[in-house]
Amino acid sequence: MGFSQIMFSWTAIIPVIVLLYYFFRKKYTDQTVSSTLFWSEIMQETRVSPYLKHLQKNALLYLQLLALLLLVLALMNPYMKKSTIAGAQTIFIVDTSATMLAGKEQSTFDAHKKEMQSLVDQLEGRPVTLITTGNTPQAVLQQETNVKSIEKAIQDLQVTYETAQMNKALDVAQAFVGDTQTSIYVFTDSLDKKQLPMEKNSVKWLVYGSEKGLANVAITRFAATTDGQSTMALVQLQNDTDQKHELTIALENSQGEVVIEEQVSLAENEATTKTFKDLPLMDTITANINVEDDYVVDNKQSVVLQTATSNIVVDQNMHQLIQKGFQSISDHVKIVPSLQLADNENATIVTNQTSLLQNMQRPLVLNGRDDVEKKEINGEVKTTSDALFAFSELNDIYVSALYPAFDGYKTIATVGDKPFIQRSPQGDIIVLADIADTDWPLYPSFPLFLWSATQQLSESVGSLGIFVPNEQRSVALAQGDWSVYSQDDEFLSTITNGLITAPMQPGIYTARSSSEEKRLIVQLQAPERVIEEGTSYTLGELQPNGKEEVSKASFVPWLILIILCLLVAEWEVQRRRGFTN
Structure with missing residues (x-):
């Protein structure tokens, strides 16, 4: 707290003058009169309360002194230092991923929206840019100064359930910074400091994370298959807390009817897999867990099943490991000569003949290419959050050579910066490597990948697959x-x-x-099924022109209001005593 007009402190002499006036005013001597003796009993209450009598007698003095003191205080303009947003502009980066719905009394997303609304009061005319995360970050506001528009944009924000991909949003924010002194507020659940670009000295980063101690039990993976007579389902559960949890897992059909229910006990930080066999035939199946945790979005997952079994036709020229791999996951696998592949339009085809990509009505698995030469490659295998890798992690495999990628196809796995696995617009799955150039068959992810690929391609007959x-x-x-x-x-x-x-x-x-x-089916991506520990911190400092920006909240309006109330009280005291006195 401080005073911006300390020079007016001399006015404190005014209340002193009033006080001296009361000291030298005319005084009267108390004199007992016989005719008033009978009033002594009536005045007994006043004599019992001498302080009240004193206050009644000097009320006008105290009110006048208090009003004058407050007036002196108002002339000196007292103020309180108020937190303010530094810099010439402000950028809000808002995480709209599904994990923002986690929380105890309220979600992290709602808490951050309230925090943003409170920051709007500190803008003091600074322009605001509001960026939301996702596969394609959106600039909801750009250099907006209208407070009403900013508040409405914040109020209209909603969770999009997409993975945050914070690096993309940070790149978009950097484009708005330039050389302008900027405060960038990041509202997320957790963000590593290493992800923040710290190249510019003109940026102050303020990261708001989720509350600590959030508990989560999730369905991390769910798969189901059918042989045309019964259904088999597999559910993987993960307890990310340090406490034991008792839960109920239920499988439901498309009408919402519970097909099977089972009690499960999960120890702290335990992962377990439950298998259900001989279930009734269903076109869709949903897994639900009933558990007390702070994140309910990942407690439910659905899959679509096909009642008809799809045949798999493998090119005779394919490597023996690929032929054996498909035979290990299905009983409906045929090995046919290359020239006869085109006669199996109703089957899932596995080949390296590039020409079949355009000639087949159904999507196929292309393993390698027969129209171009491969090149040596060296690098780490990385995958995207594609449903194809839900059960197969490729991080540890080695690839020594790759074929050139297809233009216009979506890359879902890379070796270094080169495409490794692609998906065509029609749904074809392309592996741009010969199996002999990898150690992939040595890992459990190899048959799991083949199973995921055939499941997705067979689903495309009666469904559109997983999104x-x-x-x-x-x-x-x-x-x-x-x-x-x-x-x-x-x-x-x-x-x-x-x-x-x-x-x-x-x-x-x-x-x-x-x-x-x-x-x-619309499913959460794998990162949205894990709750990370919340982190909040500040990096960087802004001091424009070498001076620290200070916002002052003045007390003068409140002091004037109190003085007016005191004047009304003085008027009432004087009215009761009589203006002639």
């Missing part, structure tokens, strides 16, 4: 008008030219035309 929230993908659909509906038959979006945008929330959805319908 991540808001994912855009080209799908093979018959001619006609197609739309996407929720389980409650609510219209969500239209599929235009075979390009579908997946719904935002995880669940089961239906793509429907006038004569046909197909199911699709």
